[in-house]
Amino acid sequence: MVARLEKARSLDTISDRLQKIITGASPQVVKNFLHGTWLGHPLHPVLIHAPIGAFLSAAVLDAIPGQxxxxxxxxTVGAAASPVTIAAGWTDWSQLSAAERRVGLVHAATNAVAVGLFVASLSARASGRTARGKALSYAGMSLMGAGAYLGGHLTYSQAAGVNQAAPDLQRLPSEWTAVGELASLPDGKPLVKTVDDVPILLFRSGDKVTAMLERCSHETGPLGDGDVVGVGAEACVVCPWHGSTFRLRDGVAVRGPAANDQPVLRSRVTAGVVEIAQP
Known part of the structure; x- marks a missing residue:
């Protein structure tokens, strides 16, 4: 069923419209915060513990008399924690591929209905209809479980939001490997070299060379085709696909949608030859 959902192009009309609205709804500084760029890790998976933990704990207490x-x-705590969690999720969703957005759309809708059921549960409890409140709460918890399943599918089956560049690290040699002469590298301009079929982005600044994986950690965009902005230690490369920006000297993500830093390799210059190795 989920595999069919990935191919449900009928969802694309809604998905595409929502993507445009969400992409243009907030300034970049807000998007960076919600993506988790400042954290070096996607923010949405961190935030979901608050509402899910509160709702699940409430479900346990509902089974105990007098609680x-x-x-x-x-x-109430879970409902209060939901808006920022939802906002972070939608912000990440807006930068996914079409197939991922289809699953993500149903994931978001399922969780939205679940939160609505929990809010309805609060209303029922406030009016003295405790049994109805508990029933609504358990219904919400069941839907939230279904939403969590879809979220897990997004992460583990579709690799949405993960560091897409990280697997290439394991394909690189752990020992020092020559990639070229220092004199062959242009100063202040990135150059792409290939080691064991893995593209490496080299950036020379005087006699120093930094090396990072060339495929963007967000959606494997070619950083070698991106622009360099800034100067000196703050020079950054901008992914030409979605605008993720990484500091060249250490791979730190300074602008989303990438939340993960770009993997940086060890590098050195020996007798005029540039060498790289796994971190």
């Missing part, structure tokens, strides 16, 4: 008030408090 109705505590359960209601936890549902």
């Amino acid at each position: 109705d008030k505590a359960a209601g408090t936890l549902i």
Whole structure:
């Protein structure tokens, strides 16, 4: 069923419209925050622990006599933590591929209905209909479990939001390997070399050379085709596909949608020859 969902092009009309709205809805500084660029790790998976933990704990307390008030408090906490979690999720979703967005759209809709059921549960509890409140809460928890399944599929089956560049690290030699003469590298301009079929982005600044994986950690965009912005230690390369920006000296992501830093390799110059190795 989920495999069919990935191919459900009928969802693309809604998906494409939402993507345009979300992409233009907030300034880049807000997007960077919600992507988790400042954290060096996607923010959405961190935030989801608050609402899910609160809702799940409330479900446990609902099964224990005399814990109705505590359960209601936890549902309130979960509902309060949901908006920023949802905002981070939608921001990440807007930068996914079409197939990933299809699954993500249903994932988001399922969780939105689940949160709505928890809010309805609070309303029922406040009016004295405790049994109805518990039923709504358990229904919400069931839907949230389905949404979590789809979220897991996005991450583990479709690799949405993961560092797409990281697998290439294991394909590189752990010992020092020559990639070319220092004199052959242009100063202040990136150059792409290939080691064991893995493209490496080299950047020379005087006698120093930094090396990072050339495929963008966000969606494997070719950083070698990107522009260099900034100067000196703050020089960065901009991915030509989605605009993710990485500092060349250490691979730190300074602008999203990438939340993960770009993997940087060890590099040195020996007798005029540039060598690289795994970190």
